[in-house]
Amino acid sequence: MTIKKQKILDAALQLFATHGYDATPTSKIAKEAGVSEGLIFRHFESKEKLLVFIMDMGIEKSLELSRGVLSAENPKEILKGILELPFLIEEDIHFWKLHHALKLQSPEYTDRYKTFKDETLLEIFSKLGYKNPRSEAAFMGVFLEGLFVSILSKQEYDYEQLKQIIYSKYNLNE
Amino acid sequence: MTIKKQKILDAALQLFATHGYDATPTSKIAKEAGVSEGLIFRHFESKEKLLVFIMDMGIEKSLELSRGVLSAENPKEILKGILELPFLIEEDIHFWKLHHALKLQSPEYTDRYKTFKDETLLEIFSKLGYKNPRSEAAFMGVFLEGLFVSILSKQEYDYEQLKQIIYSKYNLNE
Amino acid sequence: MTIKKQKILDAALQLFATHGYDATPTSKIAKEAGVSEGLIFRHFESKEKLLVFIMDMGIEKSLELSRGVLSAENPKEILKGILELPFLIEEDIHFWKLHHALKLQSPEYTDRYKTFKDETLLEIFSKLGYKNPRSEAAFMGVFLEGLFVSILSKQEYDYEQLKQIIYSKYNLNE
Amino acid sequence: MTIKKQKILDAALQLFATHGYDATPTSKIAKEAGVSEGLIFRHFESKEKLLVFIMDMGIEKSLELSRGVLSAENPKEILKGILELPFLIEEDIHFWKLHHALKLQSPEYTDRYKTFKDETLLEIFSKLGYKNPRSEAAFMGVFLEGLFVSILSKQEYDYEQLKQIIYSKYNLNE
DNA sequence: CATGAATGAGATTTCATTCAT
DNA sequence: CATGAATGAAATCTCATTCAT
Numbered sequence: 001m002t003i004k005k006q007k008i009l010d011a012a013l014q015l016f017a018t019h020g021y022d023a024t025p026t027s028k029i030a031k032e033a034g035v036s037e038g039l040i041f042r043h044f045e046s047k048e049k050l051l052v053f054i055m056d057m058g059i060e061k062s063l064e065l066s067r068g069v070l071s072a073e074n075p076k077e078i079l080k081g082i083l084e085l086p087f088l089i090e091e092d093i094h095f096w097k098l099h100h101a102l103k104l105q106s107p108e109y110t111d112r113y114k115t116f117k118d119e120t121l122l123e124i125f126s127k128l129g130y131k132n133p134r135s136e137a138a139f140m141g142v143f144l145e146g147l148f149v150s151i152l153s154k155q156e157y158d159y160e161q162l163k164q165i166i167y168s169k170y171n172l173n174e
Numbered sequence: 175m176t177i178k179k180q181k182i183l184d185a186a187l188q189l190f191a192t193h194g195y196d197a198t199p200t201s202k203i204a205k206e207a208g209v210s211e212g213l214i215f216r217h218f219e220s221k222e223k224l225l226v227f228i229m230d231m232g233i234e235k236s237l238e239l240s241r242g243v244l245s246a247e248n249p250k251e252i253l254k255g256i257l258e259l260p261f262l263i264e265e266d267i268h269f270w271k272l273h274h275a276l277k278l279q280s281p282e283y284t285d286r287y288k289t290f291k292d293e294t295l296l297e298i299f300s301k302l303g304y305k306n307p308r309s310e311a312a313f314m315g316v317f318l319e320g321l322f323v324s325i326l327s328k329q330e331y332d333y334e335q336l337k338q339i340i341y342s343k344y345n346l347n348e
Numbered sequence: 349m350t351i352k353k354q355k356i357l358d359a360a361l362q363l364f365a366t367h368g369y370d371a372t373p374t375s376k377i378a379k380e381a382g383v384s385e386g387l388i389f390r391h392f393e394s395k396e397k398l399l400v401f402i403m404d405m406g407i408e409k410s411l412e413l414s415r416g417v418l419s420a421e422n423p424k425e426i427l428k429g430i431l432e433l434p435f436l437i438e439e440d441i442h443f444w445k446l447h448h449a450l451k452l453q454s455p456e457y458t459d460r461y462k463t464f465k466d467e468t469l470l471e472i473f474s475k476l477g478y479k480n481p482r483s484e485a486a487f488m489g490v491f492l493e494g495l496f497v498s499i500l501s502k503q504e505y506d507y508e509q510l511k512q513i514i515y516s517k518y519n520l521n522e
Numbered sequence: 523m524t525i526k527k528q529k530i531l532d533a534a535l536q537l538f539a540t541h542g543y544d545a546t547p548t549s550k551i552a553k554e555a556g557v558s559e560g561l562i563f564r565h566f567e568s569k570e571k572l573l574v575f576i577m578d579m580g581i582e583k584s585l586e587l588s589r590g591v592l593s594a595e596n597p598k599e600i601l602k603g604i605l606e607l608p609f610l611i612e613e614d615i616h617f618w619k620l621h622h623a624l625k626l627q628s629p630e631y632t633d634r635y636k637t638f639k640d641e642t643l644l645e646i647f648s649k650l651g652y653k654n655p656r657s658e659a660a661f662m663g664v665f666l667e668g669l670f671v672s673i674l675s676k677q678e679y680d681y682e683q684l685k686q687i688i689y690s691k692y693n694l695n696e
Numbered sequence: 697c698a699t700g701a702a703t704g705a706g707a708t709t710t711c712a713t714t715c716a717t
Numbered sequence: 718c719a720t721g722a723a724t725g726a727a728a729t730c731t732c733a734t735t736c737a738t
């Protein structure tokens with residue numbers, strides 16, 4: 001990976017996240033990256049493949065991070081870890097903004113992560129012995145989704161108290 | 175409102191929602207609406223003003239609907255009503271998809287609704303006598319946000335059970 | 349057919365014929381036609397479809413002309429007519445230059461005419477009662493091909509004498 | 523001549539012949555030759571000089587071949603030899619396809635061969651004692667041209683019979 | 697001799713917008 | 718009110734060529 005290729009990736013991610021994929025011309029990416037416009041196409045063939053590359057990389061990284069969190073032994077620890085995940089997006093905020101923007105209108109770019117998330121939650125609550133794990137997984141899925149969006153849109157909630165509500169619901173404080 | 179103007183609005187909303195504002199050319203709107211491209215500009219001046227028109231109309235309608243729900247006397251009834259709101263979007267699914275898509279990347283089009291929602295929730299939980307209404311409002315805000323997104327993205331959860339979790343949390347079943 | 353659309357066709361045919369399809373940018377066509385570059389694509393969608401349109405039109409016109417010549421009663425008159433065809437290309441010289449240029453490298457644009465020509469020659473010599481009509485058709489096909497190319501490349505031959513050689517071969521003089 | 527230089531020549535000739543000079547990017551030549559794009563320019567300076575090199579080489583080879591054929595003593599033998607020339611192009615089919623493609627639209631690359639051909643034919647028929655050698659040369663020129671094109675475009679004629687027609691015309695069977 | 701990253705000019709195409717009818 | 722021809726700016730993409738290694 002040459003420096004310039006990396007600069008293109010950085011610039012593209014930031015611009016796609018901030019203004020949207022369709023609203024971002026390759027000329028702007030090139031300028032932001034300090035690179036000729038042609039180089040984008042030498043490295044990525046097309047604007048869309050650049051997007052795919054960015055999404056694949058980001059999802060791969062996220063999956064790795066998530067798998068780390070989920071490798072804990074104690075199921076309650078895993079649940080605590082999952083609750084922390086939304087707060088770990090800060091450093092990848094651009095990726096997650098883009099991810100979120102694509103989710104509804106171009107789900108093909110984000111499906112891989114969605115599948116992983118759904119399956120993981122279901123597994124967790126099965127392991128925890130809930131009699132209706134599917135229902136609990138749904139609740140957590142919905143709540144986590146809302147948490148993600150709230151953090152992404154910089155809602156100024158008291159997130160510690162929010163977490164407490166979940167902690168007491170699942171007896172995570174003991 | 176002539177028939178053709180309405181057709182333009184319908185086509186634009188559907189296309190903006192499905193593919194995104196930037197990814198939708200006016201030519202496609204015109205074709206979908208069965209109308210000449212020029213007519214769009216005669217009625218709405220510019221593509222952006224067409225978007226603003228659509229968003230304003232949609233938000234107005236939503237506020238009206240919400241105000242209906244919120245006019246109930248009993249605060250618990252209001253809360254029940256709020257919980258139903260995410261399920262009422264089905265018929266305005268295009269508007270809400272678009273709303274959601276704009277929220278993060280072009281918040282200027284959606285701020286009016288957001289402000290309304292935040293203030294309303296806070297007021298409800300104050301009325302209900304919670305000692306920390308801001309915190310409960312945050313929880314419900316986050317949960318509702320997740321619920322919206324889940325419904326928008328056609329997640330096949332068992333939403334009745336989900337509601338029950340909230341119902342028991344706030345003793346809405348009595 | 350608006351005037352400008354016709355101007356585009358004229359300019360494109362002339363430039364494609366003179367410099368080749370690939371060597372002719374649409375910007376040059378637009379300038380030559382006195383038209384905005386975008387208009388080319390409004391009318392023809394793509395540069396290649398513009399080429400197809402030109403070729404189809406030209407072939408249609410040629411087939412019509414040819415059918416006129418071939419409608420004579422007397423088979424010898426028909427043969428005379430065929431021999432005149434290469435000399436009728438002067439007014440469509442641009443089309444035929446382009447036709448010739450595409451024949452070997454992009455035969456898909458010219459096949460329709462080729463098929464017509466082959467079948468017609470065979471039919472003629474069958475009607476004339478030659479015992480080996482296929483062979484005579486081949487000879488005339490080859491000779492006509494050479495004649496076309498020679499005229500296209502402005503070879504300064506004495507074409508009257510050339511015709512005489514064929515006339516005496518097939519006894520067309522009596 | 524290094525192996526790689528030769529590979530570039532082979533690939534370029536094949537691609538120029540098949541798709542045309544303008545339609546062939548240097549990147550494709552490089553890929554086809556299994557060579558870096560830069561190497562093309564190290565060896566040939568520019569794409570156009572590569573074309574010139576190819577054409578000059580090919581014409582030189584053709585002239586040599588032709589001179590062999592024409593060195594026969596008996597003028598009728600020479601004529602027979604000339605009639606065979608179109609059938610010798612099989613092994614240089616790519617060169618001749620390219621030659622043919624350039625003839626009308628970029629004659630500067632092919633003039634050398636044309637001049638040679640015209641002068642040679644005239645000389646032959648003068649030596650053979652025809653009273654109108656120019657006219658016979660024209661006829662043969664036209665016929666040969668047609669023969670070349672027919673063979674290049676893989677027309678499935680019975681070429682033996684075609685040759686016989688010429689053989690009897692010039693009493694070459696004696 | 698050879699590579700491959702990089703450029704910049706230009707090619708094709710798209711698209712919001714204008715305007716005469 | 719409505720059309721559709723036309724524009725011009727900008728978007729995506731291509732490609733011959735250069736250059737450091």
